[in-house]
Amino acid sequence: MNHGEQAASALGRPWRAPRDHSGPTFVTARGAWLADREGHRVIDATSGALNVFCGHGVESIVDAYLSQLRTLAHVDMSQGLAEPAHLLAERLRDIPGHGGDRFFFANSGSEAIELAVKISSLYWVAVDSRRTDIVTFERGYHGSTSLCQSLSGLPQTGTTPDRCGSGVHRLGFGEFTGAGQRSSEAREHIAEQLRTMLADTAAGTVLVEPFLNVGGGIRLPEGLLADIRRICDEYGTLLVLDEVFTGLGRTGAWFAQEHDGVRADLTAFSKGLTNGVCALSAVAVGSGLLERLPAGGIVSYGHTMSASAAACTAASATLEYMRRTGAVDAAAGIGRRLLGELGRALHGTDGVLDVRGHGLALSVEFDSADTAESVQQVAYDLGAYTRQQGGTVMLAPPACLSGEEEDRLADHVVTAVRKVVAAQ
Ligand SMILES: Cc1ncc(COP(=O)(O)O)c(C=O)c1O
Structure with a gap:
């Protein structure tokens, strides 16, 4: 065991076996780049944990956060208030595409999902206590707390006992795979279910x-979200959108629901909020809905660090930076070009089932998880750090990629796929 592995042996690693020390250890990050302990530099097509949307080390965000830490880091929202939380809520209200006019803050995406589900459950307690069941997607992922694991449909992401499985119904793609998942037939199939x-x-x-x-x-088939909204309206059902990943820019719109012209009743979001500087998540909700909750709309929730002044300041600085630099439009443009490049180069390649993208979230799907793993490894050696999930290699780089970095990233991934396929 080398020094790094020995140090890592004290660490409980999420999603991995206790003795699994595989993967690089990173030591520095700047812009779109990461450097590992061996001094190898790679383009970060994972954006940290998919949350460093503007690129690593943005000075204005880090400075605002540090300055707020020195002035007033945090107070308890149940007792008093801090200005940065008001300011952030006001800023978020001005952002298009989420359908809410009040914002509740938590720390992780999982907490935001639990909070959104709690608000919807409280609503049903007041309006019709029989309607507590929830519909989610078979392949949905909503976080790793026990409730979120119960709501998620992916077997590989949850092994804790199911807390509310009996009231959860799952939508699925049925026989549709690869590009078929984007088809109008898949859309009809899911809407009908x-x-x-x-x-x-x-x-x-x-x-x-x-x-x-x-x-x-x-990406859900185009138009499906609008169908879901319409069907929810027909049945008086609340639509909660999990925009923990897509929220704030990732798909080339502030919120992904904008693409389908849909407004959710509740929107949970997190990843793009503080550019990875600190933990923060939020739920956007309409005050009309809140007014119908029992006990005058009191939502009984709160965590020690909810709406910390420092985190809210980091988020406001992130929003300001995104507006000033046009990061959302940049994400749309980079995503479109990368998808074009990858599609042209890889379409029809042996072992490649699909190349798809939604803004700056691109996926190359392979016929096996082993192929995807090899592609990720070879791409890393060439200088691109990608994310492997089962048979898919995902690229979610930050929106600060220059034209040259964009070309390099596409080139490394295409070269990696060709090398792996040629060796098979
Ligand atoms: C769509 C979605 N929902 C919820 C979560 C959970 O967020 P967190 O890991 O911050 O709890 C994630 C995390 O990846 C996510 O992608």
């Missing part, structure tokens, strides 16, 4: 991601 579920069950809430991130990097 939802209609049947809402007619046959007591479901009061539909919880979906506009883009199945952990579930394979899959």
Whole structure:
């Protein structure tokens, strides 16, 4: 065991076996680049944990955060208030595409999902207590707390006992795979399932991601979100969108629901909020809905660090930076060009099942997880750090990529695929 492995042996590693020390150890990051302990530099096509949307080490965000830490780091929101939380809520209200006018803050994406589900459950307690069931996607991922694991449909992401499985109904793609998942037939198939579920069950809430991130990097078929909204309206069902991954820019819009012209009743978001500087998540909700909750709309929730002044300041600085630099439009442009490059080069290649993308979230799907793993490794050696999830290699770089970095990233991934395929 080398020094790094020995140090890492004290660390409980999420999603990995206790003795699994595989993967690089990173020591520095700047812009779109990471450097590992061996001094190898790679383009970070994982954006940290998919959350460093503007690039690593943005001075204005880091400075604002540090300065707020020195002035007033945090107070307890149940007792008093801090200005940065008000300012952030006001800024978020001005951002298009989420349908909310009040914002509750938590720390992780999982907490935001739990909070959104809690608000929808409180609503149903007040309006019709029979409608506590929830509809989610078979391949959805909503976080790793026990409730979120119960709501998620992916077997590989949850082994804790199911807490509310009996009230969860799952939508699935059925026989549709690869590019077929984007087809109008897949859209009809899913919409029909939802209609049947809402007619046959007591479901009061539909919880979906506009883009199945952990579930394979899959954008829902175009127009499906609008169908889901329409069907929810027909049945008086609440639509909760999990925009933890897509929220704030990733798909080339501030929120992914904008693409389909949809407004959710509740939107949970997190990853793009502080550019990876600190933990923060949020739920956007309409005050009309809040007014219908029991106890005058009191939402009984809160974590020690909820809406910390420093985190809210980091988020405000992130929003300001994104607006000033046009990061959302940049993401759309870079994503479109990368998808074009990867599609042209890899379409029809042996072992490649699909090349797809939604803004700056691109996926190359292979015929096996082994191929995807080899591609990730070879791409790393060439200088591109990608994310492997099962048979899919995902690229979610920050929106600060220069034209040259964009070309390099596409080139490294294409070269890696060709090398791996040639060796098979
Ligand atoms: C769509 C989605 N929902 C929820 C979560 C959970 O967020 P967190 O890991 O911050 O708890 C994630 C995390 O990847 C996610 O991608």
